[in-house]
Amino acid sequence: MSRIFFGKSLLIAGAMALASAGAGNAQTVPALSGTDLVHIQDFCGAEGDPWPDGLSTQFDGGFGATIGTATFYSTNNTVDFTGYQADTQLVVPNSKGGATSLAPVTLSAVSYSNTATTFTFQGRTYQVIYGDVTSGVVQNMEWVGDFAAQGVDSPNCFQKGEASIVTP
């Protein structure tokens, strides 16, 4: 199946850089801390060359969805994740079915970094919009990532995700 997707590309954004909350600091970076409810979608276009005869379908494309909870540790900029990921191909050649998968996903102590507008995780950088921030901690946020622009292994893939805090 797809070469991209999750296990890899998950999540969220995070925090840190606990920017010192000094007066006049216009670039304060809010922290991610506590447990968040998370859902993520990955979209990948199919590749075929030549097309449309498709003699060599090079990548069948895909859609992936991941749900679960992420716990951020702002003291060491790591995140744990527990949940599930479901994937399917966009094109299923010579078949009627069998292109889906559903499996648990567990990540432990994965490093991340973030700025006021970006989040970097597992070699991918996402654009982040923070929602409510309480006492310097993000309460909810959304992010998107265009992997084509990053030259990673998913030239036709982008991701959208959301997280909202459950336990501070």
Added chain:
Amino acid sequence: MKAKFLLFGCALLLAAPGAGAAPAADVLNGSYLYNIIDVCGLAAKPWPSGVTKQFDGSYSITMGTLTFDSATGMATAAGQTLSDQIIVPNSTAGAISQNPLNGTSAYTNTGKELTIFGETYKIAYGVISSGVVKNFVFVGTSTTSGLTKANCVARGVADLIN
């Protein structure tokens, strides 16, 4: 497309609060604003000639309300589904549809799996207050081998509104 009704369901097990009783399970109860993204892969055989393309694939978005009654184990969905095909053969348009989505289903929820409208999903809870789940997410793949549901993934998000 189908997975239309995905959704969820709920548990209960409201254990009698007696001495030694197991703790009551958290429940889905009340009306939730929800949305679902459902993507089904295109299936074609033979490939690539596509003489017999069997399913054009689909991309659907459903939104509406889903009301759970934890006392009866019944859920009612109301909303709209907007669908398009992933590939539109021999055409430049005309594959989009929008339809109301209404229905009632019994449901079960173990806290890890939600079964509703004939589908089973993995579920994750968000905030829980007084034993009621305030928000949750779920994901699943087609469980049937039917032609149009063989390559589908659906994910949903729901937030309690009342």
